[in-house]
Amino acid sequence: MPKEPKVGIIGYGSYIPRYRIKLEEIAKVWGADAVAYKRGLMLYEKSVPAPDQDVITMSVEAARRAIVRAGINPIDIGAVYVGSESHPYAVKPTGTTVAEAIGATPAIHCADMEFACKAGSEGMFVSYGLVKAGLIKYGLGIGADTSQGAPGDALEYSASAGAAAFLFGAKNVLATVDYTTSFMTDTPDFWRRENAHYPSHGGRFTGDPAYFRTSLGCAKMLFEASGMKPQDFRFCVFHQPNGKFPCRVAEMCGFTKKQYETGLLTPWLGNTYSGASPMGLTAILDVAKPGDKIFMVSYGSGAGSDGFVYTVTDAIKGKAKLAPQTHPQLHENKFYLDYGTYAKFRGKIRTAG
Amino acid sequence: MSGITARYWREMPQRYRGEAGKSLSTGKVFFPPRLVEPGNGNRRFKPVKLEYTGELLTFTIIRVAPSGFEKQSPYAIGIIELKGGGRITTQITDIPVENVKIGMKVRVEFRKINDDGHEGIHLYGYKVVPE
Numbered sequence: 001m002p003k004e005p006k007v008g009i010i011g012y013g014s015y016i017p018r019y020r021i022k023l024e025e026i027a028k029v030w031g032a033d034a035v036a037y038k039r040g041l042m043l044y045e046k047s048v049p050a051p052d053q054d055v056i057t058m059s060v061e062a063a064r065r066a067i068v069r070a071g072i073n074p075i076d077i078g079a080v081y082v083g084s085e086s087h088p089y090a091v092k093p094t095g096t097t098v099a100e101a102i103g104a105t106p107a108i109h110c111a112d113m114e115f116a117c118k119a120g121s122e123g124m125f126v127s128y129g130l131v132k133a134g135l136i137k138y139g140l141g142i143g144a145d146t147s148q149g150a151p152g153d154a155l156e157y158s159a160s161a162g163a164a165a166f167l168f169g170a171k172n173v174l175a176t177v178d179y180t181t182s183f184m185t186d187t188p189d190f191w192r193r194e195n196a197h198y199p200s201h202g203g204r205f206t207g208d209p210a211y212f213r214t215s216l217g218c219a220k221m222l223f224e225a226s227g228m229k230p231q232d233f234r235f236c237v238f239h240q241p242n243g244k245f246p247c248r249v250a251e252m253c254g255f256t257k258k259q260y261e262t263g264l265l266t267p268w269l270g271n272t273y274s275g276a277s278p279m280g281l282t283a284i285l286d287v288a289k290p291g292d293k294i295f296m297v298s299y300g301s302g303a304g305s306d307g308f309v310y311t312v313t314d315a316i317k318g319k320a321k322l323a324p325q326t327h328p329q330l331h332e333n334k335f336y337l338d339y340g341t342y343a344k345f346r347g348k349i350r351t352a353g
Numbered sequence: 354m355s356g357i358t359a360r361y362w363r364e365m366p367q368r369y370r371g372e373a374g375k376s377l378s379t380g381k382v383f384f385p386p387r388l389v390e391p392g393n394g395n396r397r398f399k400p401v402k403l404e405y406t407g408e409l410l411t412f413t414i415i416r417v418a419p420s421g422f423e424k425q426s427p428y429a430i431g432i433i434e435l436k437g438g439g440r441i442t443t444q445i446t447d448i449p450v451e452n453v454k455i456g457m458k459v460r461v462e463f464r465k466i467n468d469d470g471h472e473g474i475h476l477y478g479y480k481v482v483p484e
Contacts, residue, residue, distance in 0.1 A: 018447050018482075051425060052446060052464040056477060060463040088475055097477060101369040101463055333483075335447075344424065351424075 007132045008176035008310065010169040011072070011319075013065025014282040015058045015144075016162045016269065016329040019048040021342045023157055029339045030152045037157055042243020046160035046270025048337055049146045051345050055084045056094050058163035059144045060101040065323035066140070066165040067102060070172075074102045077167070078136025079109040081126055083119025083274045085192070085199075086146045087112055098142070109136070113274075116190055117239055118300020119143060120164065120274035125306050127168045128177050139168045145273035150198035151348055158242055160270025164278035174319055175285060175294065175310040179226045183218035183305045190301030201301075207245070210303050215239065215249045218297050218305030223253075226309050230254035234292040237263030237280035239299035241271045255295075262287060268330055274300075283326040285319075288312040354473035361476055368478035371403035371461065373439050382438035404437030405461035406484065414450050421467045429453045433481055435461075447482040458484035 022045045027034035038044060049058070059082050067074050082094045095110035109130075113119040120143015127139025144163030149155025168177075189210035192199040202210070215238055223229070230236075236255045238246040243266050250260040263280030265272075272279055277298040284294055294310040343349050366372040367385045374386030378395035384403060389396055412431030415422070422428070429445040431453070445453055446464060459481035466478045 050447060050464075052466070052480065054465055054475070056475070057463050057465055064463075092474075097369075100365060101477070103370050335449075 006173055006176040007128060007168060007170050008173040009166050009285070010138070010172055010174060011066040011068070011070025011167040012165065012282050012285050013062045013067075013069060013323055014162065014164045014279050014326045014329065015061040015065070016326070017047050017049045017053055017058070018333055018335050019050060019337055019345070020045045020334045021048055021337045021339070025337075025339050025342075026157055040244065041157065042247070042267050043157055043270065044267050046158060047162055047272070048342055048345055049161040053161070054088045054146055055082065055086050055144045055163070056088055056097045058146070058161065059094065059098045059142045059165065062144065062163040062165035063098055063102050063140060063142060066167045068323045069319045070138075070167045070169070072138060072167070072169070074104045075107075077102075077104040077108060077138045077140050079127055079130055079139040080104065080142070081111055081113050081123030081140070082142045082144060083113035083115070083121070083123040084144050085114060085116055085119065085273055086148070087114070104140075115304065116300035116302050117241070117271075117273045117276055118298050118304055118306060120276075120278040121296075121298035121306040121308070124166050124168070124278065124308070125180060125182070127166070128180070131168045131170055137169065141166050141168065143274040143276075143278040145275050147271070147273045148198055148346065151343070153198070155199065155201065158266070158271040160272050162269060162272035162275040162279050164275050164282050166278065172315050173313055174315040175288070175312045177308055178311055179222060179307075179309040181218055181221040181225050181307040183214055183221060183307070185214065185303060187214065187301075187303035189303055206241075206301065210301060211239070211241065211245055211299055212249060212252070214303045214305045215297050215299050216252060218307045219249075219253050219295075222295065222297065222307035222309060228293070228309065230259070230295075232293055233259060233295045235262055235284045235288065236260050236295040237277050237284060238297050239277045239305070240264060240266035240280065241276070243267040265326070265330060279326060285312070285316065286325040286327065287320070288316055290314045290316060354470045357469050357476070358474055361474065369463070371405065371479065373401050373403050374398035375401045375438070384439040384441060401437075403439050403441070403461070404435050407433045407435035407459055407481070409445065409453070409455055409457045409459055409481075410434050410440070411455060412445060412453055414453075431481070433459055441479065444480045445482075446480045460484045
């Protein structure tokens with residue numbers, strides 16, 4: 001029997017808006033203790049989308065970067081799945097605009113994913129599955145969000161913007177997908193009802209019974225499925241709603257700071273929701289070497305996690321420099337906003353007309 | 354809503370993907386594509402995609418914005434000479450207007466241009482950002 005081709009990531013791209021707001025600037029307006037927030041949540045600043053940016057525009061840019069790294073003709077992409085909880089339309093797909101803008105229409109399957117912060121890894125999972133089944137040549141999975149936190153709510157300190165795109169294929173794979181697992185239960189820790197402008201959450205309930213139980217449950221399944229131990233991996237990345245949770249969950253799994261620090265973006269980026277762990281993965285792929293193993297567990301409220309084990313191949317060589325890399329985007333060319341401009345950008349001010 | 358949907362849809366190849374026409378007679382790139390080349394009457398063009406990097410040739414600053422763009426003012430609009438040929442007129446974004454300079458290197462990004470009122474479609478297209 002011929003050997004089954006190894007399916008995995010053939011190209012990746014990330015996009016981070018240039019605007020930032022510092023945690024102190026938000027805390028000042030609401031009379032909150034910035035020092036306590038910084039220490040408690042390990043958050044320093046967050047990205048803010050410009051008024052002319054949304055999930056569609058960031059997804060297009062991230063996807064274009066993934067296509068450049070993969071070096072493929074976009075017309076051969078057979079599926080696009082954009083995962084987000086801030087799709088610009090209630091009714092009308094995000095994916096069709098993305099597919100049109102990258103030149104992948106009309107022979108393409110398209111659906112928008114929604115599962116709180118897990119929607120991005122869902123798109124990756126389905127794209128990978130369709131390529132592996134031989135139904136499509138290439139699949140594009142994107143995680144992107146421009147999430148909102150209600151003014152003054154704890155979420156306002158973290159809800160940020162960014163996108164990560166991954167092309168899956170069976171040739172010139174730069175990181176093979178070796179194992180996948182998913183862990184899912186009905187856990188109402190965070191939600192947004194129809195027509196509600198801002199999401200609601202269960203406060204401390206979002207921690208132990210939700211984020212930690214689900215992420216750890218998925219991680220345990222992934223260790224069992226792969227027969228691997230934490231020390232077998234060079235990198236790990238978890239969902240990162242703040243700076244503290246992903247460090248704690250990684251250490252509970254037996255990983256060290258050296259393994260999780262590359263993919264930890266939240267302290268300076270904020271929580272990009274569906275983009276969070278996927279963007280962490282792009283930062284890892286920017287520096288990964290052939291043979292490196294990567295452990296990834298996403299998390300979405302409601303609640304569930306998708307787990308992936310990747311092995312980086314020789315095809316990674318030279319890929320990072322073909323498009324903007326994640327850490328430079330995060331730390332260079334930033335513009336800081338005051339709270340008033342931030343409120344205007346995010347549509348938090350009611351205007352006439 | 355203004356009923357702009359059909360026109361917007363027709364212009365997607367240009368607004369989304371920068372599809373231009375290259376003259377088979379003189380090699381000049383025309384964007385948007387033309388049916389007849391000015392000056393020589395040539396009607397033979399090859400479809401090409403614009404290169405998404407270039408240089409700012411000239412610009413102006415809009416301080417009293419037209420309807421739908423009020424929240425973005427002040428903003429700069431400029432003419433950009435693209436690396437592979439062709440020129441586009443578009444907004445220069447992600448930069449304070451006082452920093453915009455003739456000759457600066459820019460790159461095309463996909464951005465939201467406007468909304469068709471509160472209930473109409475979102476209108477997307479190209480803008481440039483500093484390289």
